[in-house]
Amino acid sequence: MDFDFSEQQKMVRDMVRSFAAEKLRPGAGSRDESGEFPVEIFRELAALGLLGMTTPEAYGGAGMEILAYLFAIEEIARGDASVAVAVSVTNSVCQWPIVHFGSEELKRRVLPELASGEVLGGIMLTEPGAGSDLASLRTTYRREGDRFLLNGAKAWITNAGVGATFVVLATRDRSQGAKGISAFVLDARQPGVVVQPREKKMGLRSSVTAAVMLEDAEVPVANLLGEEGAGMKIALATLDHSRLGIAAQALGIAQAALDEALAYAKQREQFGRPIIEHEAVGFRLADMDAELEAARWLTYRAAWLSQRPGRVSRTSAQAKLLASETANRIAALAVQVHGGYGFSREYAVERLYREARVTTIYEGTSEVQRMVIARALKGLVTTAPE
Ligand SMILES: Cc1cc2nc3c(=O)[nH]c(=O)nc-3n(C[C@H](O)[C@H](O)[C@H](O)COP(=O)(O)OP(=O)(O)OC[C@H]3O[C@@H](n4cnc5c(N)ncnc54)[C@H](O)[C@@H]3O)c2cc1C
Incomplete structure (x- = not known):
């Protein structure tokens, strides 16, 4: 090791x-x-x-x-x-x-x-009626000559309006379920891609998130990813990988919250001494530190495993679940350490608390991560490391 x-x-x-x-x-x-x-x-x-x-x-x-x-x-x-x-x-x-x-x-x-960063990219999976149950999506595609035409509504798209290139999932026939879904690379710089007004969000407010209407949006046949019908497999493999990035984002938010709480606890005095010297506050910081370190190393190990052969669904879901839930706990405790000032927009912990919130929701909610882990457990006799 x-x-x-x-x-x-x-x-x-x-x-x-x-x-x-x-x-x-x-x-x-x-x-x-x-x-x-x-x-x-x-x-x-x-x-x-x-x-x-x-x-x-x-x-x-x-x-x-x-x-x-x-x-x-x-x-x-x-x-x-x-x-x-x-x-x-x-x-x-x-x-x-x-x-x-x-x-x-x-x-x-x-x-x-x-x-090169000349343009930004994103992904269009979610729809108004299809979030966790992605296979129920309704955006359709049909082929006309050497292009596909996409029609439907996508929801909650990060970088919509500021990005140019998006991976999109659509179905050729809803009756085929997951097998009818394909993945495409869409150039959003065309009239068939209509970006709606930005969502007014609880946090991450300087990132752009919006619904997008696809109205005969054109995709050259050469922009199909994998085979027709492989869209769900591609999306799931992508999420196995990308969830590690959300785990890392959660770690960063949690670290910032812990940094703020520690600095505040050393400087704020009550009952004649810095509050870090009151055991309840010191122990709270100790828990935050230990939990963050556990989530961090689980994420790093999942990243290491992802570069070896074999499915990484379980380890990547474990990392996303633990890191995002930990970030929420740490951000909430950091607000508590700040007392009334933690409730003020003057202090960074107020923003960090709101930012942590979404990490247990996007790229699969915590419930979805648990479903992925539970599904993997069904095939195992023991969970001890190999
Ligand atoms: C800021 C932000 C940015 C986003 N960016 C993107 C993006 O760029 N591209 C994109 O495609 N999507 C994006 N999303 C969408 C995001 O991935 C979805 O919101 C998420 O997958 C959940 O889907 P939903 O909102 O439809 O919730 P739902 O699926 O409706 O879930 C509602 C609740 O029910 C629970 N639930 C659902 N099914 C089950 C079940 N079987 N068992 C137990 N509980 C269940 C969920 O866990 C959740 O608590 C973004 C969302 C946000 C908030």
Whole structure:
């Protein structure tokens, strides 16, 4: 067993940590208030090579392994979780399936502008009536000559309106269930893609989320991912991978909340001494520290396993479940440590508490993660590590 990180991993972590402390953390609160999408910050992230991190160099990416990517997401989220979600989405749910299921021609055509950060990407899975039960989606596709035409409504799409390239799931015939669903790469810069007004969200308010109408949206036949009918398999494999990014985002939010709580507990005095010296507060911080470390190492191990052969559904769901639930607990406790000031928008913990909330919801709710783990357990005799 070796818990050491490689030089490249440490270099990425340290570089993104300083970038986040200098460029993300200071404006996170005011962007949360204004909802402004930080275009300039994305230019800088692109220049640092953070918008195509695991995409191979042959297609313009940085070709890094997943742990370096998770370090980057964790550190970005520690500075500003709104930025982290947009970075995670363009890297993982958009570029990853294209790298793994796209044809060589498609990869050469669409990946360079995504990986360089010239454009942002995203994914369109969710619909107004299909969230956890993705296979019940209603967006349809039909073939006309050398193109597919997509029609339907997608909901909750991150980077809608600011991104150009989206992986989209649609069905050719709902009566075929999951087998009727295919995955496509859609260029959103066309009249058939109509982005609705931005959602007014509880948190992550400077990231853009909106519903999207597809009205005869055109997709060249060459933009099909994998085979026709393989859409659900592709989406599930993508989520197995991308959930690690949401786990990393949760770790970053939790770390920021713990940082804030620790600093406050050392400086705030009640009953004649800093509150950290009251055992109830000190022990609370100790629990936060221990739980965060457990979630962190479960996530890193899941990332390590994801680079070995075999399905990673269970380990990736474990990491997402534990990291997101832990982030919610830690953010709530950080508010408690701040007393009344934790309830004020003047203090970062108020924002962190709202940001943590979504991590148990998107890319599969905690209930969905438990379903994935329980399904895997049915096939096991023992859960002891091999
Ligand atoms: C900020 C934000 C950004 C998002 N970005 C994207 C994006 O870029 N692309 C995209 O496609 N989607 C995106 N989503 C959508 C997100 O993935 C879904 O909201 C999520 O999968 C849950 O689906 P739902 O909202 O329809 O909830 P539902 O599926 O309706 O679930 C409602 C509740 O019922 C529970 N539930 C449902 N089925 C079961 C069951 N069988 N057993 C037990 N409990 C169950 C759920 O856990 C949940 O608590 C985003 C959402 C948010 C909030």
